[in-house]
Amino acid sequence: MYERVSKLLELGGPAGIHLSVHGTMSFCRQNRGWTWRRILPLTAILYLLSVFPAEAARIGDLSETSFWGQATRFFTFQDPAVRYALLGSMLLGISCGLLGGFIVVRKMALFGDALSHAVLPGVAFGFLWNMSKDPVAIFVGATVAGLLGTGAVHLIRSTTRLKEDTALGLVLASFFAVGICLVTMIQRLPAGNKSGIDKFMFGQAAAIGSGDVKLMAVVTALALVVIVLFYKEFLVTSFDPQFARVSGFPVQVIHYSLMLLLAFAVVTALQAVGVVLVSAMLIIPAAAAYLLTDRMDRMLMLSAAFGLFAGAVGSFFSFLGNNLPTGPCMVLGATFVFLGAFLFGPQHGVACRWWKQRSRSGRVRRENTLKAVFHVMEQREFTDEKVSLLELAEHRRETLEEATEQCAALVANGLATLSEPGELVFLTPEGWARACEIVRNHRLWELYLTNEANIAADHVHEDAEKIEHVLGEEVVRQLERRLEFARKDPHGKAIPGLADISRGTGFHTREDLVGYGKPL
Amino acid sequence: MSDTSDPNPPPLEIHDLTVSYHKKPVLWGVDLEVPAGKLIGIVGPNGAGKSTLIKAAMGLMPLNSGWVKVFGEPVKKNLRRVGYVPQRESVDWDFPVSVMDVVLMGRYGRLGLMRRPTREDKDKARECLEKVKLLPYANRQISNLSGGQQQRVFLARALAQESDLYFMDEPFAGVDAATEASIIELLHELKEMGKTLMVVHHDLPTARSYFDMLLMLNMRVVAFGETSKVFTNELLQKTYGGRLTILSEVADAVRQAPSV
Numbered sequence: 001m002y003e004r005v006s007k008l009l010e011l012g013g014p015a016g017i018h019l020s021v022h023g024t025m026s027f028c029r030q031n032r033g034w035t036w037r038r039i040l041p042l043t044a045i046l047y048l049l050s051v052f053p054a055e056a057a058r059i060g061d062l063s064e065t066s067f068w069g070q071a072t073r074f075f076t077f078q079d080p081a082v083r084y085a086l087l088g089s090m091l092l093g094i095s096c097g098l099l100g101g102f103i104v105v106r107k108m109a110l111f112g113d114a115l116s117h118a119v120l121p122g123v124a125f126g127f128l129w130n131m132s133k134d135p136v137a138i139f140v141g142a143t144v145a146g147l148l149g150t151g152a153v154h155l156i157r158s159t160t161r162l163k164e165d166t167a168l169g170l171v172l173a174s175f176f177a178v179g180i181c182l183v184t185m186i187q188r189l190p191a192g193n194k195s196g197i198d199k200f201m202f203g204q205a206a207a208i209g210s211g212d213v214k215l216m217a218v219v220t221a222l223a224l225v226v227i228v229l230f231y232k233e234f235l236v237t238s239f240d241p242q243f244a245r246v247s248g249f250p251v252q253v254i255h256y257s258l259m260l261l262l263a264f265a266v267v268t269a270l271q272a273v274g275v276v277l278v279s280a281m282l283i284i285p286a287a288a289a290y291l292l293t294d295r296m297d298r299m300l301m302l303s304a305a306f307g308l309f310a311g312a313v314g315s316f317f318s319f320l321g322n323n324l325p326t327g328p329c330m331v332l333g334a335t336f337v338f339l340g341a342f343l344f345g346p347q348h349g350v351a352c353r354w355w356k357q358r359s360r361s362g363r364v365r366r367e368n369t370l371k372a373v374f375h376v377m378e379q380r381e382f383t384d385e386k387v388s389l390l391e392l393a394e395h396r397r398e399t400l401e402e403a404t405e406q407c408a409a410l411v412a413n414g415l416a417t418l419s420e421p422g423e424l425v426f427l428t429p430e431g432w433a434r435a436c437e438i439v440r441n442h443r444l445w446e447l448y449l450t451n452e453a454n455i456a457a458d459h460v461h462e463d464a465e466k467i468e469h470v471l472g473e474e475v476v477r478q479l480e481r482r483l484e485f486a487r488k489d490p491h492g493k494a495i496p497g498l499a500d501i502s503r504g505t506g507f508h509t510r511e512d513l514v515g516y517g518k519p520l
Numbered sequence: 521m522s523d524t525s526d527p528n529p530p531p532l533e534i535h536d537l538t539v540s541y542h543k544k545p546v547l548w549g550v551d552l553e554v555p556a557g558k559l560i561g562i563v564g565p566n567g568a569g570k571s572t573l574i575k576a577a578m579g580l581m582p583l584n585s586g587w588v589k590v591f592g593e594p595v596k597k598n599l600r601r602v603g604y605v606p607q608r609e610s611v612d613w614d615f616p617v618s619v620m621d622v623v624l625m626g627r628y629g630r631l632g633l634m635r636r637p638t639r640e641d642k643d644k645a646r647e648c649l650e651k652v653k654l655l656p657y658a659n660r661q662i663s664n665l666s667g668g669q670q671q672r673v674f675l676a677r678a679l680a681q682e683s684d685l686y687f688m689d690e691p692f693a694g695v696d697a698a699t700e701a702s703i704i705e706l707l708h709e710l711k712e713m714g715k716t717l718m719v720v721h722h723d724l725p726t727a728r729s730y731f732d733m734l735l736m737l738n739m740r741v742v743a744f745g746e747t748s749k750v751f752t753n754e755l756l757q758k759t760y761g762g763r764l765t766i767l768s769e770v771a772d773a774v775r776q777a778p779s780v
Binding site: 105107229230232233235236238239240242243244245246247248249290293294295296298299 | 575578579580599600602603604606610611612615616617618621622625628629631632633634635636637661677681
């Protein structure tokens with residue numbers, strides 16, 4: 001009997017995840033390719049783990065201590081003690097992630113928090129119903145309490161001058177206080193102290209039973225189906241509720257259905273995550289997803305995937321840490337994902353922005369060095385192609401070491417070469433072209449400011465120092481036309497033209513140098 | 521006024537409309553019958569209830585008294601024929617949707633519950649984006665647009681609604697002169713197609729040249745009629761009360777162009 005059940009679940013476990021992942025996808029047809037690329041590896045890993053013939057299959061083998069041994073034992077669904085925990089954690093991750101996506105874009109994060117705290121008295125009443133941890137009774141009690149809390153918020157907001165955030169804080173705290181009193185009283189009852197009701201505070205995935213998993217599966221499936229069917233309605237009512245109403249959608253009904261689904265998700269997740277932190281499972285995976293994508297459908301899928309990941313990882317570490325509270329573990333897992341998105345997100349990530357900033361300032365530094373080389377050559381009227389490091393340092397009023405370092409950066413980027421002892425700098429054709437461009441940008445901009453904006457000639461240099469690095473080709477051409485292809489800047493210096501850029505080093509006198517660089 | 525027997529009911533008919541906001545009346549006793557195929561400007565000082573009027577007309581606000589009919593039916597029954605361009609600040613532009621997604625929302629009303637946009641809806645949305653010259657930006661996230669472009673996204677969404685009566689809340693707010701010109705051209709095009717447009721407008725000097733008719737509002741209807749007839753010093757003074765700065769500005773506009 002025991003083996004049969006475990007076999008069944010072994011089949012049902014990974015297959016169930018396959019199904020739910022597939023369901024998440026189907027509401028986003030145009031992004032199928034993208035989705036597969038992201039979700040396939042995850043499914044594949046889970047599948048591999050589940051078929052891996054681990055020796056850890058010895059059920060209840062507590063002497064198993066290696067990390068990988070524990071991991072295999074946990075993720076293969078082979079140990080009934082942890083099977084429900086893992087399955088339940090993953091299911092709650094999916095449902096909380098999906099609904100959390102809408103909570104975040106609707107700016108209702110605080111609402112999720114209030115709702116999750118308000119359900120605690122309901123949990124206690126559900127338990128008192130027949131003095132046992134009957135999932136259905138607790139589900140009903142908690143949902144009713146959650147809805148009562150929501151109603152109380154609505155009532156306070158619509159009948160007093162208090163704003164929503166105050167009403168939420170008020171209801172959250174008072175319902176939670178009632179809940180704590182009730183739970184403490186239950187624990188003092190003779191049947192209460194072994195009831196595990198205290199686990200509802202911080203969550204304990206190991207306490208999830210088959211009844212809980214069934215309920216979670218139903219709620220997750222419901223959330224998936226409703227969101228897939230009514231994606232369009234949820235989208236438009238979240239983005240622009242007034243427009244949605246003019247389009248004829250029952251905005252209030254849609255809003256309250258979402259709230260009801262949210263209440264279901266929160267209530268089923270309570271056992272594993274706990275009242276205190278369950279709202280974090282709504283907010284954090286969705287917030288991470290929000291940082292990574294600009295589309296709602298992708299955000300929902302990512303959010304569900306992050307939720308699933310956080311759920312699985314959280315329950316695993318709770319199991320590994322000898323039944324640490326699961327809620328904090330899951331929230332840490334989600335926070336880990338969020339940190340990743342925060343730091344390394346391709347668009348909004350801090351690290352990427354820092355990297356871009358850094359490479360930009362590196363480019364500006366190199367361009368300034370090129371400009372200095374150009375200036376030195378200009379002083380000699382371009383009679384010489386080489387510039388010594390000493391001259392360069394003198395021109396820039398810097399030490400020889402600094403000049404050497406800057407030229408090394410030019411060499412590394414293929415903009416210049418150094419002579420063998422390393423004292424003379426020669427610009428490569430690319431370096432020459434770039435130097436001309438920068439000087440051209442600078443002088444054109446100065447001329448433009450003095451001619452068109454009537455700024456005194458001695459005021460324009462500072463501005464041009466910044467602008468020269470950001471002017472695009474199109475703007476430069478436009479400037480040239482506006483200035484009628486002027487040849488001299490306000491200080492009387494020649495403005496390099498397109499021909500100079502393509503001609504190569506030494507543009508004034510190179511042709512005059514007898515035999516230089518020419519075949520005999 | 522007969523309700524059902526009129527073969528050509530007016531696009532918008534408002535009778536004795538009173539609306540309050542936080543128990544303070546914003547509009548009272550508004551009577552209005554809007555003829556079809558006109559471009560109508562709604563002008564008035566700040567707090568005159570311009571936005572409130574169009575919101576109340578679309579059923580977005582509870583009415584204290586009065587009724588609104590759209591093409592002879594209560595507005596709730598004829599929402600399909602109503603198009604809406606809200607104020608740009610009314611939505612969160614960081615919302616994770618693309619320009620195309622927003623314009624497709626214009627089709628949602630026709631689709632009804634649960635049905636997804638079809639190929640035709642997408643083609644229609646592209647067509648509307650092309651009209652406002654935003655097709656190249658179709659796949660951008662909406663915060664990566666300038667103010668004028670965002671306004672045009674809303675306009676394209678309204679075009680996609682293919683309505684007969686449009687309400688627009690300050691479509692020219694924060695747009696540059698070139699965009700303003702192209703928007704007004706588009707509005708005239710819609711009018712030529714027989715649509716009725718009611719546009720909340722802030723700038724009096726341009727209101728005179730833009731609109732066929734003006735609705736002058738200051739908590740109640742001060743005047744409603746052909747622009748050339750109602751754009752007079754006397755009525756403007758009535759509408760804007762003692763606000764001298766605006767008034768002198770407008771007096772200049774009247775003096776500079778004695779006949780339109």
